[in-house]
Amino acid sequence: MRISIVSLFPGMFESVFNDSIIKRAMDSNLVTIDYYNFRDYSLDPHKKVDDTPFGGGAGMLLMCQPIIDCINDIKTDDSLVVLLTPSGIPFKESIAYDLSKVKHLILICGHYEGFDERVKSVVDMELSIGDYVLTGGEIPAMVIVDAVTRLIPGVINEESHLNDSFSDPLVLDYPNYTKPRDFRGMLVPEVLLSGDHKKIDEWRKSQADLKTREVRPDLKS
Numbered sequence: 430m431r432i433s434i435v436s437l438f439p440g441m442f443e444s445v446f447n448d449s450i451i452k453r454a455m456d457s458n459l460v461t462i463d464y465y466n467f468r469d470y471s472l473d474p475h476k477k478v479d480d481t482p483f484g485g486g487a488g489m490l491l492m493c494q495p496i497i498d499c500i501n502d503i504k505t506d507d508s509l510v511v512l513l514t515p516s517g518i519p520f521k522e523s524i525a526y527d528l529s530k531v532k533h534l535i536l537i538c539g540h541y542e543g544f545d546e547r548v549k550s551v552v553d554m555e556l557s558i559g560d561y562v563l564t565g566g567e568i569p570a571m572v573i574v575d576a577v578t579r580l581i582p583g584v585i586n587e588e589s590h591l592n593d594s595f596s597d598p599l600v601l602d603y604p605n606y607t608k609p610r611d612f613r614g615m616l617v618p619e620v621l622l623s624g625d626h627k628k629i630d631e632w633r634k635s636q637a638d639l640k641t642r643e644v645r646p647d648l649k650s
């Protein structure tokens with residue numbers, strides 16, 4: 430899979446993607462990540478990419494020309510173009526799963542007060558990572574790249590994400606324990622030590638259900 434990140438601040442991604450599982454996925458060519466700074470596409474003599482909003486109001490808006498020209502330059506028939514914006518549809522695991530099947534994912538990161546609406550003429554999907562406003566789309570892009578990359582076959586053991594929270598969209602993960610059995614009086618539940626896999630499965634399902642009802646009743650309604 431190829432992921433192209435369209436951003437004014439590509440340097441922000443270096444340290445995040447140059448470690449751990451994402452780095453391993455890149456080293457094994459399961460994913461390639463490239464960066465485009467849309468300032469390079471500005472036709473303005475000073476490479477300006479933002480301007481004041483028509484009609485007045487605070488802050489600066491990203492102009493549509495540099496972004497539209499950048500997307501038209503990099504997209505192919507295999508591309509899906511995603512705009513990161515707080516007013517997009519909420520990103521969730523089922524969307525990460527769908528995106529992990531795309532050959533070429535393009536993520537557009539905004540900044541300042543956001544985009545000139547006409548940018549949307551080259552966009553296939555608008556995504557938000559939550560009901561809050563960040564200073565830029567770089568952290569949302571990192572969140573999406575991480576969630577999508579771990580679902581690409583071969584990146585991690587498939588069994589480990591089949592049991593994760595949201596792999597069944599209505600259930601959170603069950604409680605997990607590792608050694609030691611007794612940590613300062615806090616004991617591992619007996620059933621997990623029993624070796625009875627049917628009982629362990631039942632316990633995990635009931636605990637996941639209980640936790641989901643307590644923490645996220647909205648998933649169950």
Ligand SMILES: C[S@@+](CC[C@H](N)C(=O)[O-])C[C@H]1O[C@@H](n2cnc3c(N)ncnc32)[C@H](O)[C@@H]1O
Nearest residue numbers: 513514539540542543557558562563565566569
């Ligand atoms: C300060 S925000 C702009 C907010 C915009 N004026 C609004 O109210 O929707 C700047 C950029 O950060 C990114 N961004 C901020 N919060 C986000 C979120 N929750 N999800 C996705 N992108 C976000 C977007 O790319 C956005 O264009």
